[in-house]
Amino acid sequence: MALSSVLFMWTFLPASVILAAFVRRTRVSNILLLILSLLFYAWGDPGHILLLICVTAADYALGLLLGKHRTRGVLALSVVFNLGVLGVFKYADLLLSTLDRFVPGDLPRTGGTLPLGISFFTFSALTYLIDLYRGRYPAEKNPLNMALYLSFFPRILSGPIETYEHFRPQMENRRMTVDGFAAGLRRFLYGLGKKVLIADLCGITVGRIFNLPEQSLSGAGAWIGMILYTLQLYYDFSGYSDMAVGIGRMFGFTLPENFDYPYLSRTVGEFWRRWHITLGAWFREYLYIPLGGSRKGMRRTVRNLFIVFALTGLWHGADWTFVLWGLYQGVFVVLERTLPVGKKQQDGKRRTLGEALTSSRVIGPIWAPLLWCISLVLFRSSTFAEAADIYRCMFVPSLWRNAGTFLPQMFTLQTLLAAVFGILGCGPLAAVSRTCRPVGKAAARFKNSAAEAVYLAFVFFLSVLVLAGGTYQAFIYQRF
């Protein structure tokens, strides 16, 4: 049950809010939210609800053990257990299919489906256990609190990844207020609009373009498809994060932010501080810094960056295309940090590429978004061959055929509007409102105003129309 589905919005969400509104005591409210979260998960993935419960129980026990014996051995056991669960359910088939290329005979496959949200709840569990080992808090004694932390329904499917340190006080001391509820609903409606009116509409055209036979895909088509996909991915994920943050707010929780206008970034490094912020923070906190970060010389820094980005890629999907995608990010982050460009400065040093990009008014604004857009070919493709075909269309001039032969069929006015609003909303408007005072004042007046509420009601209405439209699958004839 997606947060943007009508079923969720018209049944689960109102029922949850109304039930929670009648509960005064935080402890009872936590139990209610836990039950709702388990129901939510069981509904979405009934086959793996037991897995979630078992992982929760195991992590609870490991937490108690770590609380008593704060040793590297117990920590290693905790890390191995959680990464093992992730490995078995998410990466086993990748490993087997890779080994299959090097060993004789056919290795079996697990053939299992990926448990919903497994990357999120195992990473959440790891933060709990690692920070516990670091002595940031005592072990959680209440298993229900532990379970709520791992399974809280707004964020279990797509994050944001929240530290236990941040969530724990909210389980003990929070209030469901009208103020928070209104702010949460406002945020939820923005997220819904981003997901349904921009991401999903762009996605229709993206699907049409990349479903074309290879010989029909032109350079323009491939570029337009990738630009739309770049918008789709951002609005899909950030929209979902907004909905999660908004729902959390309705129940009195403050979930961490996951996006900060990443397409305004001037470097790839900056991009990763603005895109999926909680994942970037997780890798920085629990991998990059423990590996030595940037404190042990440039070679170690470069090595650490490549490790982090290769694993970031792998986290996003169990395929080598994702690993290459991650390494691609790493290459540019390293180049931005290390590559000297331009003339020597007053201090006798040349600026790094990253510093040059940060101050560049021309290349800076397009560098990171363009590289990101190009990298998403790998992210979207299921095989290297598929990615290579799209790259050929994008970069081989002889394939830049006349796009007019198919684009009109792919590109409806709905998509055009979604793309225009998408491009304006992913950064340019925010940048203008920061630099242009009248626009900034108008934006500030609009924020939290009655006009904004009416606008969001309209967004909701349009979203429901589009969602309803998506359920209509008429056939011209009922044949055979």
Added chain:
Amino acid sequence: MSIKKSVKTIYIVLFILLIALPLPTWRVCSALGAFGLDAANYENRQTAEKPVLTRQTASLYPTQYETWFDENMPFRDVLLTLNGMLEYYVLHSTDQTGVLVGKDGWLYYCGAQANDEDPIADYKGTNLFMEDELSQIYQRMEAAKKECEFYGKRFVVMLVPNKERMYSEYMPDSYGDPRDGRLKQVNDFLTEKGFDVVNTYDALTAYKEAHPDDPIYRKYDTHWNWTGGYIAARQFDTFLQSCRLKEPDAVERAELPPQNYDLARLIHLGNVLTDDHETMPVNYWEETGETAETGETADEADPASKLLAPGVTRSINDTFTEYVYNNSSESADPRHIFIIGDSFSPMMTDYIASDFAGVTFDYYYNYTPDMLREYDPDVVVYEVNERYLMNLKRFTLDDLMPIVQAE
């Protein structure tokens, strides 16, 4: 920045109205039958049944329930109609697969089903048959022709152009002008090979040029209208040298009531886009002085009841896939015509029936060789619309099931 009290109240009201109330309101309204809520199925498919939760179905229950809920969502019909109207009237486009909104609100079919149909490729001429495909077509047509000739029958191929080709002036500019496509390719190929081919494109184009204000295809539908069917019927009957149908300008026209059109239904505006006023040629037969009974009583209020010529009776099977006409008029051509065709045929067979002693029409997916044996016609016609021309590669009089299975 905190939210003002009045704005907070607005959000609470929005939550109640937009999120909390729709489902209970729907339940109450549908139970009371309020607002004339329409739960009819316009989708030409079996929608999901409400699942029952059992131990065996538990793992599938959520997915099945969500599918059922989506297809029975509160106010779905209203929402779909509003969505369709927003797309059609405001955005002049639609995201419904298979439909293209043209100029002046004309709707076109892009093809979204199986069977490789692609009217846009037909229009652009980008899907011409390759040599080996033409060879397959030749083999199939030759086999059908020989089989007919063996039994003393004549085999005729009747070609019907797509609406995109006939009304290209309403296609969006970005699609350019129509190019010679499969229709011309197949027509030229079969004609050159000596087959009997009736390409209705010629007669339809001639009529359209002479009568620019009298449409022969429907604005919101893939098909020709009754006038288009009449023009095609005249061309066919003339081809068989047995046409007694009056010139189109000389026939009486009966106004048809508003209809529900297939492309309008595809964008859920079947009940909204009904303004394509259509007339039906009636009293089209040349007077012979005979007063034979028609077999159906003419009803002044129902134009369709005036459709059949004197002496013609018609029976249609329960699934509307087989039409059988008998003509008792002494002046009728004694031959029996057997048409294997698609959804274009029913708009012309009523007219053809006035010229021949017997006409049988079967949808190509309903046809079986037994029918051919049962009706023992003199002329076998394979009517095929431009977007179904690939069916020629699989056509056989022995058994048309290969076409059906391929789809």
